[in-house]
Amino acid sequence: MSEIAKTPEPPYYAVIFTSLRTEGDNGYSEMAERMVKFASQQPGFLGVESAKESVGITVSYWSDLESIKTWKQNAEHLIAQKQGREAWYKEFKIRISKVERDYGFAQN
Amino acid sequence: MSEIAKTPEPPYYAVIFTSLRTEGDNGYSEMAERMVKFASQQPGFLGVESAKESVGITVSYWSDLESIKTWKQNAEHLIAQKQGREAWYKEFKIRISKVERDYGFAQN
Numbered sequence A, B: 001m002s003e004i005a006k007t008p009e010p011p012y013y014a015v016i017f018t019s020l021r022t023e024g025d026n027g028y029s030e031m032a033e034r035m036v037k038f039a040s041q042q043p044g045f046l047g048v049e050s051a052k053e054s055v056g057i058t059v060s061y062w063s064d065l066e067s068i069k070t071w072k073q074n075a076e077h078l079i080a081q082k083q084g085r086e087a088w089y090k091e092f093k094i095r096i097s098k099v100e101r102d103y104g105f106a107q108n
Helices: A028-040 A065-072 A075-088 B028-040 B065-072 B075-088
Strands: A012-021 A045-052 A056-062 A089-106 B012-021 B045-052 B056-062 B089-106
Touching: A012 A065, A012 B012, A012 B089, A028 A045, A028 A075, A045 B056, A056 A065, A056 B045, A056 B056, A075 A089, A089 B012, B012 B065, B028 B045, B028 B075, B056 B065, B065 B075, B075 B089
Parallel strands: none
Antiparallel strands: A012 A056, A012 A089, A045 A056, A045 B045, A089 B089, B012 B056, B012 B089, B045 B056
């Protein structure tokens, strides 16, 4: 996930997931990779950006709220969510937002 | 910026700033610190979260669009924006979004 997501013209949705992890990996890395792979295959998925220092921030982009809801209820994802609460995260916050406007810059 | 922002009940706004930096610091770190300090003093500022690996992600939270616009036009910030395009960023994308819903988790 080393790129800026190539999203379409707004409006679309962004799920901003900010987290503080517990110590150790505890199977997190493998599951995180699986979840990004699965999410990317879901209808309505537009892209994802992720970085972690003291907090981890993952922003996933979606075409509509229904796609976000469907992904939230995906069976594999529900298992990951459970492990997240039990083992991986000290704290997290999820914000569902509607992107109304975007602009960018790229060096020539 | 090592915490999850303590934002109020939605609705509020999130500015999602994703960037790829050029090589070297070139005065970036000092200016970034100044900008976070200044932004925090602006009317309507609610919080900020930031992490950088291959991409940098900074999400700032605001009470309304007018506050975001005022901060964008702040004189000190305009200087930083100019240096950003000229020296610090290979590429960036800014997405203005309205947070419609949020929820969280914290270990006992």
